[in-house]
Amino acid sequence: MDTAIRATGLGKRYGEHHALRGVDLEVAAGTVLGLLGPNGAGKTTTVRLLATLLEPDQGRAEVAGFDVVRQQRQVRRRIGLAGQYAAVDGLLTGRENLELLGRLLHLGRKGARARAAELLTRFELEGAAEKPAQTYSGGMRRRLDLAAALIGRPEVLFLDEPTTGLDPASRLVLWEMVREQVAQGVTVLLTTQYLEEADFLADRILVIDTGQVIAEGTPDELKRKVGEEWLEVGVSTDAALPQALAVLAPVAAAQPEVDRTGRRITVQLADGIGTIAAAAVALESAGVPVTDFALRRPSLDDVFFHLTGRGTQVGRAPEEGAQPLAQGPEGEAERDEKAEKAAPGEKAGRTENGEKAEREPVAAATARTGDEQ
Amino acid sequence: MSDIGASAGLGTALGDTAALIGRHLRHLRRTPEKIIAITLTPVTMVVVLGYLFASVVTVAGSGEYHDYVMAGVFAQVGLTCVGVAALGVATDLRTGLIDRFRSLPMGRSAVLVSHTAADLLTAAAATFAVTLAGLGVGWRIHKDAGSAVLGFVLVLAFAYVMLWLGALVGMLMRNAEAINGISALFLVVLSFLSNSFMPLSGLPAWLRAVAEWNPVSLVAAACRELWGNAPTVAGSSLPDRHPVLLAVIVVAALLAVLVPVNLRVYRTAVTR
Numbered sequence A: 001m002d003t004a005i006r007a008t009g010l011g012k013r014y015g016e017h018h019a020l021r022g023v024d025l026e027v028a029a030g031t032v033l034g035l036l037g038p039n040g041a042g043k044t045t046t047v048r049l050l051a052t053l054l055e056p057d058q059g060r061a062e063v064a065g066f067d068v069v070r071q072q073r074q075v076r077r078r079i080g081l082a083g084q085y086a087a088v089d090g091l092l093t094g095r096e097n098l099e100l101l102g103r104l105l106h107l108g109r110k111g112a113r114a115r116a117a118e119l120l121t122r123f124e125l126e127g128a129a130e131k132p133a134q135t136y137s138g139g140m141r142r143r144l145d146l147a148a149a150l151i152g153r154p155e156v157l158f159l160d161e162p163t164t165g166l167d168p169a170s171r172l173v174l175w176e177m178v179r180e181q182v183a184q185g186v187t188v189l190l191t192t193q194y195l196e197e198a199d200f201l202a203d204r205i206l207v208i209d210t211g212q213v214i215a216e217g218t219p220d221e222l223k224r225k226v227g228e229e230w231l232e233v234g235v236s237t238d239a240a241l242p243q244a245l246a247v248l249a250p251v252a253a254a255q256p257e258v259d260r261t262g263r264r265i266t267v268q269l270a271d272g273i274g275t276i277a278a279a280a281v282a283l284e285s286a287g288v289p290v291t292d293f294a295l296r297r298p299s300l301d302d303v304f305f306h307l308t309g310r311g312t313q314v315g316r317a318p319e320e321g322a323q324p325l326a327q328g329p330e331g332e333a334e335r336d337e338k339a340e341k342a343a344p345g346e347k348a349g350r351t352e353n354g355e356k357a358e359r360e361p362v363a364a365a366t367a368r369t370g371d372e373q
Numbered sequence B: 001m002s003d004i005g006a007s008a009g010l011g012t013a014l015g016d017t018a019a020l021i022g023r024h025l026r027h028l029r030r031t032p033e034k035i036i037a038i039t040l041t042p043v044t045m046v047v048v049l050g051y052l053f054a055s056v057v058t059v060a061g062s063g064e065y066h067d068y069v070m071a072g073v074f075a076q077v078g079l080t081c082v083g084v085a086a087l088g089v090a091t092d093l094r095t096g097l098i099d100r101f102r103s104l105p106m107g108r109s110a111v112l113v114s115h116t117a118a119d120l121l122t123a124a125a126a127t128f129a130v131t132l133a134g135l136g137v138g139w140r141i142h143k144d145a146g147s148a149v150l151g152f153v154l155v156l157a158f159a160y161v162m163l164w165l166g167a168l169v170g171m172l173m174r175n176a177e178a179i180n181g182i183s184a185l186f187l188v189v190l191s192f193l194s195n196s197f198m199p200l201s202g203l204p205a206w207l208r209a210v211a212e213w214n215p216v217s218l219v220a221a222a223c224r225e226l227w228g229n230a231p232t233v234a235g236s237s238l239p240d241r242h243p244v245l246l247a248v249i250v251v252a253a254l255l256a257v258l259v260p261v262n263l264r265v266y267r268t269a270v271t272r
């Protein structure tokens, strides 16, 4: 079997609201598809349709070779699902949660016990194994939830925003877990709002917005869509901005973009790499007080912005930054999750916040560079 | 890969149900306050009705008021079950657990069957407590052991039906406040529009007909009959003449309707 997940023309309506309008997707066995999209794009709906929890109004889908509507039981026997919010029984301990699922997957009492113990170890939950899950931290719940999804050794794994609310270390652990599964031949469909996560884990990426696919490709292909590398120059005073602009104008391919609050100029270079030296020399000899001088490749954030005209609500993934893990997302995501719970209906408002957040990390990066000097 | 086929065998279904009942028993052990909450109200009722009201209320043709009212209190226990099951199912839906269960290759009956079975245990505990309280205030069964037991079976069967009704309510209304509101309303309407606390003779004819056919009235009347607590002056309507038979038929019919409807709704139950 080559294709583990195949969907054609998948559509789903909630009343008058079209949550999905004709989504096609295909995931080769043993690969990872990253489903990327802003709030309300239809990511969760897609996952729920493929995991047999919802029935589509239009189109059809096959998972592990079985139809998600007509052959639900065969599909369910082969999938693992970790939903957007950790689904664990708070009154049961971590171990009891896993053993219960093992029994429901017909591993037998002994088999369930062994599998639970194994997964508790793998997910570093042994210490809390005998505590009720309602006493777990958000990250622990997440890990327990993922362990629960893996109990039946699924062929196809659905992960709906698996790392939302995790700290960078837990996120790395989780990424490794996912990679391990893939190495064992498991097919993964993962939704995320973290572009760096999709970049890191996914073989292919599908960007959806308002229920439609708006782009598809490998992370590199998508980045190429946005264009070439560009130069970012930060200066230390407001007065230096026009000065720097004047110096950079001759090497720019297009009108440079200026971020006044961040004191930052973004220039598409006329002649690619070759002009970097010229730009550096020109700035130096004009005596411009430069705080930051970096070549930037487009990140998936830029792709996303380019495609949807909006940012995500999380920070830009620092492609070339000093910190390999995004500094912003955790706190941001946690707050967002809470906001979501408090006001589930207000998705539109959050997009606006997202646009604001879009520029913040850039300013933060400048400040950091300044500190270092 | 071994494929057991499209329909799970009965053995598997029972195994699933047993595993899930184990889960609910753990819940009960860890939240004993749930049993206490369910038990406390009817026990208080017995005390209030048996002691305080007994001196002021007399039911025509009946000896002591507590002999009359106990069957009504047992029916209350059944009505309380609606809210209990509804909250349990709604919580599982809200926390996404039902999603998880539905993504497993289980039969669709196991989740609801185990919910209602475990809650029936709670109802049985409450029934036991009410029995003790009733005996304490002087209530007595005046018939043989066989019909006494039959009366208790009927009480629990009614509670079981109410649990399935509650499960349905829980799946349709996931909000805890809404569920609390609706089950309180349900409790008040069904118990006051019944013969639980007063004979229906004072009601206008049309309202009396409605109240007589209220399952709560049927179950209470049947229990009075089975326990020898019935007033000696009986009416001539059909429910008055055959309370036990009618109660059994109505309870069975309700169960026969509610279970398939529940399973149908469960199939497409969604988290939000």
Ligand SMILES: Nc1ncnc2c1ncn2[C@@H]1O[C@H](COP(=O)(O)OP(=O)(O)OP(=O)(O)O)[C@@H](O)[C@H]1O
Binding pocket: A014, A017, A018, A019, A037, A038, A039, A040, A041, A042, A043, A044, A045, A046, A084, B270, B272
């Ligand atoms: N049960 C439901 N009833 C009504 N509308 C719904 C329901 N579930 C989802 N929707 C709507 O369908 C659209 C897609 O929702 P979905 O949950 O799939 O988005 P998402 O991409 O997962 O978003 P998020 O990033 O916020 O999780 C949204 O506009 C949402 O409001």
Ligand SMILES: [Mg+2]
Binding pocket: A043, A044, A045, A084, A160
């Ligand atoms: Mg979602």
